Amino acid sequence: MAKVKTFINGQVCVHGQALNQSVYVDEQTGLIIQQPGQRPSDFVDLNGRFLAPAYLELQTNGCAGIHFTTFKDPQSYREGLRKVSCHLVTKGVGAFYVTLPTVHREVFAKALPYLRPQTFGGGADLLGCHCEGPWLNPAKKGAHDDKLMLIPAETSTEDVFGGTESMQAIKLITLAPELEGSQALIERLSQRENVVVCIGHSNADFETGLAALGAGARVLTHVFNAMDPLHHRSPGLAGLIASPQAPYFSLIGDGIHLHPAVLTMAFRSQPRKCILITDSIEMAGLPDGIYPGHAQIPHPQKKEGNRVTIDGTETLIGSCSSIDECVRNLSKWSGCSLPEAVLCATENIVNMLGDVSRGVIEPGRRADFVVMDDQGQVLQTWIKGVQVYNRS
The missing domain is CATH 2.30.40.10 (Urease, subunit C, domain 1)
Structure with missing residues (x-):
């Protein structure tokens, strides 16, 4: 029994x-x-x-001193993943997706085979990889290296990521829909590769965004960040969240990337499509100070609380918030109940992914x-x- x-x-x-x-x-x-x-x-x-439900971390570049683009050897990379997994459960996370930003093809080729879904005893499950790039618009590069950005019409997934073993790890890809060849790539990824296509790091207009959704894109990546601002006569990609064809959309809930009023406005527009992310980097959970760069950021990085910038600039690199903090922020700022805020880090994510487990x-x-x-x-x-x- x-x-x-x-x-x-x-x-x-x-x-x-x-x-x-x-x-x-x-x-x-x-x-x-x-x-x-x-x-x-x-x-x-x-x-x-x-x-x-335990939280899902949909977009993290790293935490607890581990950045996922840093690959020295298989053993240390696996140990880094385990360390992150054990750190995340202290924040209420039950499963996570590793985010790889725009990096050299060699980094993708080395890291991706080790990012296929797997479990860690006593830690959060790894569900795969979210590749944020390299098909992004250099005009909206944020902290990504624009010299490594590519055009879909001139490249293929095999060229960028490698063969079958690498593709088995990729579950989400963020790209800019205005680039030449993006529509065909969106259709291929969403219909034949079973990859969730997200759109972001883009200056696409509203109509181009609608066309991307029609081709199979499903998510807007960190709305308002690395895209044209919402304008009352030219809403851009951000305007899609209030359209009849509204996609799912992610928001960085740290109070730095978005003003609390903007976070509230977006959440209230579509509470069942809103997804909270941290976009965390390796300094999450570490003391303030100056830290070295890595494969994504070849510059010193300055951490002040949850805010991290390229040292000497105001360019935001990522966040050092945790997903439980983002849930609390949303509840406090929007006035929604804690169970309503929890939806944005649990049920909304699995509904977007089609995960019924x-x-x-x-x-x-x-x-x-x-x-x-x-x-x-x-x-x-x-x-x-x-x-x-x-x-x-």
Whole structure:
């Protein structure tokens, strides 16, 4: 007879609401089940705290001193991934996608074979890679190296990433839809390669954005950042979030990349399409100071709190926020409930990806949970019904 673990006396975050109900987990499979016929063998008393699906980290370039473009050898790269995995569960993350920015083809070729979906004992699962580039617009390069940016019409995925082994790791690609050959590439990636196409680092207009969505693009990458600003007569890509064909869209919720009022406006326009990301870099979780560059940023980097710039400039490189912090920020700034904010780091993401294995607390899905207090502070993280983090 299967052993059943029951989570009781909690506020369970389901579809943006807090429900007073018990959650049952088959300890053998690590899946959520219906209320069993036999008496559960193990109880977890939540004492009125929130139980939510474990967060998904859709866009991270690194954290805890690890940047994913730094590849010395297979063993150290795997150890770096493990370190990140174990760090992320302390932030309530159950699964993550590694982001590789615009880098030399040699870096893609070295790193991608090690970024295929995999698990780490006691840590968050790696679900694959999000390639942010190299088909981006140099005019909206942000912290990317414009000398490495390519034109879709002049290159192929094989040229850039390598063969089958590399492509098996790639689950999302961000590109600029106005570049020559982008429409054909979007169709190929979304229809034949089963890759989620995101659009960003672009100065495309609204109409070009609509055409990209028609070709199969599904997501806007960090809306308002690295794209033309929203204008009342020329809405650009940002205007797509309020259109009848609204895509999913990601927002960096650190209060640096976006003003809280802008974050709130975007969230309120389409709460079920809004996705929170950190766009974190390797200095997340490290002290403030000056840090060396790497394969993406060949310049010293300056960390001040969650803000990181190329030293001596105002160019933002990425964020040092964590996804739980972004969830708390959204709830505080927009006035939405904590369960509503949780949607943007869980259910909305798996709905965009078509992933029915996780991200929602319902029978048949993985028992990946985060336990929080009423302020959204992470207290515990559970992976497949096993506690992997406990803030004592």
